[in-house]
Amino acid sequence: MKKVGLFGGTFDPPHKGHLKLSQTVLNTLNLDEIWFIPTFNPPHKKGAVATPEQRLTMLNKLLEDDQRLKVSTIEYELKGKSYTYETVKRLCKEYPNTMFYFIIGGDMVEYLPKWYKIEELKRLIQFVGVNRKGHHAVNQRGVLMVNMDEVPVSSSEIRKDIKEGRLPQGLTESVLHYIRENELYED
Structure with a gap:
């Protein structure tokens, strides 16, 4: 049986922290x-700054060097608000x-x-x-825990740095080039 990790998020923009997290889980749990x-329309956030198509392009650029890391557009196909239960049921x-294996932050x-249809x-x-x-999660029954080193990068900090004219940290060259080329997050 194939073992696949699912890593959902807005990825606005995707960064090296997302890469580190996925590679840590991949290697720790010996996943294939x-x-x-990427969420099409996240139910828990006001909305993404970049369009769904721009976020998808950036994500593909981020993952281009590791064949074990792939992008699923299932939530783009489902449209509307993205609920994990509906996505997983279809997969x-x-x-x-x-x-x-569904990956979440500790x-x-x-x-x-509190998640929608969590028992199912x-x-x-x-x-x-x-x-x-430095962060310790509350242990939940049935959740595998994986530890990783801190990666001091976040999508919101990257957006803030770009908006304020600073060089953002934590982006790959190809994602940074795409952001600059498309003038994302500047306003």
């Missing part, structure tokens, strides 16, 4: 692949011989009980919580 799932139907583990979701996938050094 990790599929990044399980399309890939019945795949064991899915800080999100304590919020799992737990029957479909294995949750993986990623702890960064």
Whole structure:
């Protein structure tokens, strides 16, 4: 059975921290692949700054050097607000011989009980919580925990740096070039 990690997010923009997290989980749990799932319309946020197409292009640029890291456009196909349960249900139907591991930040583990259809979701996938050094998540029954080194980068800080005219840290050259070429996050 194939073992695939699912890493959902807005990825606005995607950065080296996303790469480090995915590679850490991939190697720690000996997964075959990790599929990044950019949200089309995140239900928990006001909205992305970059368009869905721009975020998808940046994500493909970020992942271009590691064949084990792929992009799934399933939430773009589903349109509307993205709920993990609906996405996972469809993936399980399309890939019945795949064991899915859903990756979340360690800080999100304590919020799992509030997720939409969480009990049904737990029957479909294995949750993986990623702890960064210096942060300790609340342990939830049935969540595998993986530890990784701190990567001091965030999408919101990158957007802020660009808006304020500073050179952002944590982007690959190809993603930074795309952002500059398309004048993203400047206003």
